[in-house]
Amino acid sequence: MISRVADHCFWMGRYVERAENAARVLSATHGLALDGELPAHQCWLPVLIVAGEQPAFYERFGASAAGEEEVVQDYMSWDEKNLSSLLRSVGAARENARSIRDLLSIEVWEAVNETHLWLHGQDARDEYAENRFGFYGRLRWHTELVLGLARTTMLHDQALDFVGLGVLLERAGWTARVLDVHHHALLSEGLGDRAAETGLWLAILRACSGYEPFLRHGRGQISGLAVANFLLLEPKFPRSVRYCVQGAGERLSVIRPPQRDELPGGRSLKRLLNLDAWLRQLELPRTDQSALHQVLTQVVDETAAVCNVLGEELLGQPPAAAPTVAAESAG
Amino acid sequence: MSQIAFQSSAVEIAARSVRLFDGYPFLGDTYDELLAPDGAPRPAFHRAMEVIGRKSPDEVRRCQALVDRALLSRGVTFSVYSDSRGTEKIFPFDVLPRMVSAQDWRHIRTGLEQRVRALELFLADVYTSGRIFAENRIPAEVVLASRGYLAQVGGVRPWGGVRIHVAGIDLIRDSAGTWRVLEDNLRTPSGVSYVLENRVMAKRAFPAAFDRARVHPVEDYSARLGDALRSVSPETQAPNVVLLTPGPYNSAFFEHAFLARTMGIDLVQASDLFVDDDRVWLRTTRGPAPVHVIYRRIDDAFLDPEVFRPDSLLGVRGLFRAWQKGNVALANAPGNGIADDKAVYPYVPEMIRFYLSEEPILEQVPTFLCARDDDRAFVIDHLHELVVKAVDEAGGYGMLMGPDSTAEQRDEFRQRIRADPRRYIAQKRIELSSCPTWDGNRGCLVPRRVDLRPYVVSSRSGPWVLPGGLTRVALVEGSYVVNSSQGGGSKDTWVLKV
Numbered sequence: 001m002i003s004r005v006a007d008h009c010f011w012m013g014r015y016v017e018r019a020e021n022a023a024r025v026l027s028a029t030h031g032l033a034l035d036g037e038l039p040a041h042q043c044w045l046p047v048l049i050v051a052g053e054q055p056a057f058y059e060r061f062g063a064s065a066a067g068e069e070e071v072v073q074d075y076m077s078w079d080e081k082n083l084s085s086l087l088r089s090v091g092a093a094r095e096n097a098r099s100i101r102d103l104l105s106i107e108v109w110e111a112v113n114e115t116h117l118w119l120h121g122q123d124a125r126d127e128y129a130e131n132r133f134g135f136y137g138r139l140r141w142h143t144e145l146v147l148g149l150a151r152t153t154m155l156h157d158q159a160l161d162f163v164g165l166g167v168l169l170e171r172a173g174w175t176a177r178v179l180d181v182h183h184h185a186l187l188s189e190g191l192g193d194r195a196a197e198t199g200l201w202l203a204i205l206r207a208c209s210g211y212e213p214f215l216r217h218g219r220g221q222i223s224g225l226a227v228a229n230f231l232l233l234e235p236k237f238p239r240s241v242r243y244c245v246q247g248a249g250e251r252l253s254v255i256r257p258p259q260r261d262e263l264p265g266g267r268s269l270k271r272l273l274n275l276d277a278w279l280r281q282l283e284l285p286r287t288d289q290s291a292l293h294q295v296l297t298q299v300v301d302e303t304a305a306v307c308n309v310l311g312e313e314l315l316g317q318p319p320a321a322a323p324t325v326a327a328e329s330a331g
Numbered sequence: 332m333s334q335i336a337f338q339s340s341a342v343e344i345a346a347r348s349v350r351l352f353d354g355y356p357f358l359g360d361t362y363d364e365l366l367a368p369d370g371a372p373r374p375a376f377h378r379a380m381e382v383i384g385r386k387s388p389d390e391v392r393r394c395q396a397l398v399d400r401a402l403l404s405r406g407v408t409f410s411v412y413s414d415s416r417g418t419e420k421i422f423p424f425d426v427l428p429r430m431v432s433a434q435d436w437r438h439i440r441t442g443l444e445q446r447v448r449a450l451e452l453f454l455a456d457v458y459t460s461g462r463i464f465a466e467n468r469i470p471a472e473v474v475l476a477s478r479g480y481l482a483q484v485g486g487v488r489p490w491g492g493v494r495i496h497v498a499g500i501d502l503i504r505d506s507a508g509t510w511r512v513l514e515d516n517l518r519t520p521s522g523v524s525y526v527l528e529n530r531v532m533a534k535r536a537f538p539a540a541f542d543r544a545r546v547h548p549v550e551d552y553s554a555r556l557g558d559a560l561r562s563v564s565p566e567t568q569a570p571n572v573v574l575l576t577p578g579p580y581n582s583a584f585f586e587h588a589f590l591a592r593t594m595g596i597d598l599v600q601a602s603d604l605f606v607d608d609d610r611v612w613l614r615t616t617r618g619p620a621p622v623h624v625i626y627r628r629i630d631d632a633f634l635d636p637e638v639f640r641p642d643s644l645l646g647v648r649g650l651f652r653a654w655q656k657g658n659v660a661l662a663n664a665p666g667n668g669i670a671d672d673k674a675v676y677p678y679v680p681e682m683i684r685f686y687l688s689e690e691p692i693l694e695q696v697p698t699f700l701c702a703r704d705d706d707r708a709f710v711i712d713h714l715h716e717l718v719v720k721a722v723d724e725a726g727g728y729g730m731l732m733g734p735d736s737t738a739e740q741r742d743e744f745r746q747r748i749r750a751d752p753r754r755y756i757a758q759k760r761i762e763l764s765s766c767p768t769w770d771g772n773r774g775c776l777v778p779r780r781v782d783l784r785p786y787v788v789s790s791r792s793g794p795w796v797l798p799g800g801l802t803r804v805a806l807v808e809g810s811y812v813v814n815s816s817q818g819g820g821s822k823d824t825w826v827l828k829v
Contacts, residue, residue: 001616002603098406099579101588102598106405113406158616255616263617314616316603 001158003316005103008096009159010315013147013166015093016112019086020143021174025050025207026076027136032203033069037196041067046181047076050174051084077128077135086139090119093146105153108146115142161251165310168251172244173303178207179231180296183224201227208239228292229284232299241299242279248306249276256314268309275302351384351391351776355767358778362508362764364429375432375827379544383427383537388774394536395426395769401535407528409582409815422525423820425768426536429781429802430544433829439502439510439785440796442693445683447498447787447794450517450670452686454494458484458666468685469678473702476753477675478723479518479668481631483638487655489664491563491791496626496662497556498787498794499523499801503696504764511694511761513782515671515679518663519628522801523552523786524586525821527593530799533823546825547798552786553593555797556626559790560594563660566623573599573613575627577645587628601629606649611659624660625650631665673722673756674700696761701752710757711748714741717757719748732811734760763811766822768804780805782813783824798826 025047033043045066048054057066057075065071079085094116101109118124119139127135147167154160182204201222205211214222214230217237234240249272256265258273279299285291355366365380367373372380386394399421402408408419431439456462457474464471474480499520501513530549534541557572564570576587578600591598603614604622612619632639635651653659669675677698680691699706699717710717714733721729731744748755765778785800802822803813813819 002597002599003614003616004600004603005597006616095579098584098588100598101406101585102591109406110404114404117403265616316614 001162003314005100006158006162007311007315008100009103009162010166010310012093012096012100012112013163014170015089015096016143016146017167017170018084018174019089019093020140021171022051022076022084022086022089023136023139023143024209025174025178026073027133027140028203028207030069030073030132030136031206032199035199037193037199039067040069044069044072046178047072049181050177051076053082053084056082073132087119090115090139100159103154103159105149107149107153111142111146111149115139115146118142158255161255165248165251165255168244168248169303169307171239172241172248173300175208175231175239175241175244176296176299176303178204179228180293180300183228183292183296197224198222204231210237210239213237225284225286232284232292232295233279233282242276245272245276245279245299245303249273252310265310265313268306268313271302271309272306275299275306351386351388352380352767355776356778358762358765358780360506361762361778361780362504362506363778364504364764364766364781366767373432375434376430376544379428379430379537379540379825382540382543391426391769391776392771392774395771398424398426398532398536401532402528405528406585407525408585422815423806424525424529424532425779425804425806425820425822426533427767427769427776428533428537428540428823428825429766429783429804430825430827431783433827435510436547436798436826438692440798442510442512442691443498443500443785443787443796444794445687445689445692446500446512446515446679447495447789449679449683449686450498450515451493451495451789453682454664454667454670455488455492456686457669459486459488463682463685466685468681469675473674473678473700473753474669474672477669477672479631479666479670479672481666481668483651483655484664484666487664489563489654490565490657490660493559493563493662493789493791494664494667495670495787495789496559496563496664497523498789499784500787502693502783502785503761504783506762506764508764509694511696512679513696513761514673514676516784517667517671519630520784520786521583521586521628522784522803522821523797524589526786526797526799526801526824527552527589529801529821529823533825541825544825545828547828549797549799552788552797553590555788555795556590557594557596559788559795560624560626560660560662562790562792563662564623565657565660566621570623571613571621572624572626573597573604573622575599575601575604575625575629577601577629577633581628583628590626596626601645601647604647604650606647606653609649609653609656609658611647611650611653622659624662626662631668634661634665668723673698673720674702674753676756696758699757701748701755701757706757707748707752710755711745714744714757716759718760719744719755719757721754722756723754732760760811763805763813766802766804768806768822777808779808780811780813781822799824 029043029047033040048057048066061071075082077086080087082088094112097104097109097112127138150160150163182200201224202211205214205227208231210231230237231240233242235242237243252269252272256263256269258269352366352370355370357363365372365376402421402424408421463469495517497520499516499522502510503513504510526549560572561570573596574587574591576584576598588598599613605612611622613622629645633645635648636646637648638651654661677700680695683689683691699710701707701710717733719731731740763780763782766781767776768779770777781802781804783800783802786797787794802824803819804822805811805813806820807818
């Protein structure tokens with residue numbers, strides 16, 4: 001497979017997953033804020049931190065704007081300068097998809113293209129204005145359709161492995177950051193109020209689509225430790241960090257089999273498998289609250305590092321710097 | 332007797348189906364593709380026209396809206412160069428098909444095969460022995476002064492003897508209904524993906540009429556092209572064919588991706604390729620893979636910075652040498668620009684006589700070469716009635732439409748012609764044929780001028796003509812320019828079976 005093409009596959013997966021996660025976090029936070037148990041900035045600032053957008057947001061709107069839900073939602077949904085906004089993520093997913101149009105099934109391409117057309121049309125603006133939950137839900141519906149169709153209508157070959165690798169690494173990072181930010185907020189601010197605290201943990205579960213799976217799994221009491229264990233380590237939950245890292249490792253092992261040392265990709269594979277092995281034997285201590293933060297920092301740093309090494313080893317050169325035009329005459 | 336019976340049935344059909352075509356405003360002195368001057372459908376098309384004619388304007392409006400939405404959803408777009416944000420537009424598609432009778436098609440097909448054969452022989456001759464110059468059939472200076480001439484190509488004999496793997500030959504029809512070749516495109520002709528997409532749309536819009544018409548399918552184009560490309564591979568066991576694109580910002584990127592996808596080959600950019608020891612390799616996630624045939628959709632000048640433009644970021648260093656040594660096939664071959672140069676065009680009938688000892692089957696458009704003193708004097712005095720074109724431009728750029736021009740524009744062209752006569756040719760303006768076209772604002776059919784670009788694919792065993800082609804239509808009222816960059820659109824082209 002062409003390295004540049006692998007890069008487009010990887011990033012299409014990441015951007016689709018990024019849009020989906022951002023929509024999920026925005027929707028869950030919207031619900032949490034409506035309960036009115038927490039001060040507004042304690043709801044909305046974590047959204048910016050999870051997306052890695054706090055510094056840029058502060059610079060443009062000031063720290064106090066992080067407590068204004070409409071400003072934050074607008075920034076995360078529509079802002080053209082925000083690389084993590086839904087608009088930009090979907091646009092970038094489509095740009096990558098267009099570059100590998102020849103590899104995608106017509107169904108996947110149409111689903112990506114329709115998402116882009118919808119988000120750029122008036123219908124999406126109207127839905128955003130009138131039915132915010134409906135808007136976030138529809139965006140997720142679109143992105144889930146893309147990923148579902150990729151599995152059911154495309155050849156299960158390296159192209160799909162790279163898409164999946166991008167999706168899983170992106171997802172592992174989001175789950176870890178969502179957990180870390182809120183956990184951090186709980187620790188530093190201390191709620192002391194049982195209802196507010198439970199509400200926050202449920203919002204975190206919802207932000208990761210883990211609410212019903214968590215309850216079904218029968219963890220009983222909703223405690224910080226139980227939620228953290230579930231989102232970080234539950235091997236049967238497809239958005240837990242352990243599940244995502246294991247899945248990513250499996251896909252990379254298909255792309256670059258562990259015993260084939262003559263092929264490029266050895267360093268990324270080793271690093272990813274090490275992270276997987278570490279998560280498999282990990283147990284969260286019951287008492288030491290700061291340990292969770294350290295574990296999550298480690299996860300976030302390591303997944304980022306794996307992506308970097310992967311880029312060097314397997315995904316080829318950076319994309320062409322400038323748009324090149326007029327190379328084929330109009331004839 | 333049967334002829335009379337046939338005609339009367341056509342009249343009856345016309346009487347029953349007047350609704351949609353009723354009051355069609357014919358253009359003066361212009362051949363209409365679908366309707367005879369008395370307003371009845373042309374007899375060869377009565378099967379389909381009967382069904383289409385029964386549609387109401389509202390139904391046609393709905394059909395048009397349906398296909399517009401589908402084209403957007405499928406991303407059948409072209410990029411707009413001037414827009415830095417990478418805006419894409421759908422190529423306007425007119426829902427009314429253009430039809431070509433079986434009899435006309437036989438004439439076109441044989442004429443195109445003949446023409447492409449002669450052009451192949453001409454290219455091989457110019458780049459090897461130059462027999463046609465030695466026998467004074469074509470002046471060497473006209474050909475060698477072409478911007479498309481590449482001295483480096485001299486002496487190279489490409490694999491399978493093919494240089495024009497894909498040709499797009501533009502045809503028009505004059506007021507008498509005579510088919511004429513307007514120009515040849517022998518470098519990187521584009522548009523065939525729209526032929527295939529338009530067919531999908533036409534089947535959705537007019538399924539019953541399509542069924543009645545009995546139309547030649549076009550879907551096997553990609554398979555034919557793939558076979559032709561593999562037939563010229565230097566490696567015969569497991570030839571690796573790739574399509575080289577300038578990238579997603581190129582206006583024709585949709586087509587590049589479309590063709591790669593439907594041929595099942597890799598779509599590559601120059602940065603994916605490298606040359607080592609005069610062989611071409613593809614950078615993959617499992618190391619370098621050999622490449623044997625490159626269907627390149629970038630111009631000669633951007634192929635290889637070592638040989639052509641050192642400033643090009645698009646090319647592959649060493650690619651030309653790999654081709655010269657016969658380690659890779661390039662489709663189309665470099666240097667073809669001499670054969671589709673507009674100043675060489677008037678000599679194509681002579682090539683057909685010289686190489687094939689046949690009379691040309693297809694007519695051309697009478698052309699004045701400004702490089703010739705007599706022609707130039709005539710052109711300069713008659714600019715108001717001529718169409719002037721720069722020999723090396725395409726897409727409707729660099730041209731003067733004399734009858735519609737201002738005195739100022741004519742003065743400008745007079746100066747340009749005097750400064751560089753070799754660069755200009757002139758032709759009498761042909762009243763391009765019209766075809767009924769949906770006008771959404773008026774809610775009725777109007778005559779709009781069309782041309783036809785059929786595609787010819789040549790393999791080791793000779794040329795094959797796709798039964799169909801891109802009908803381009805000048806959507807602007809009164810316009811003669813069909814190019815998409817100048818407000819043109821397209822139609823599906825139905826070549827009818829016998």
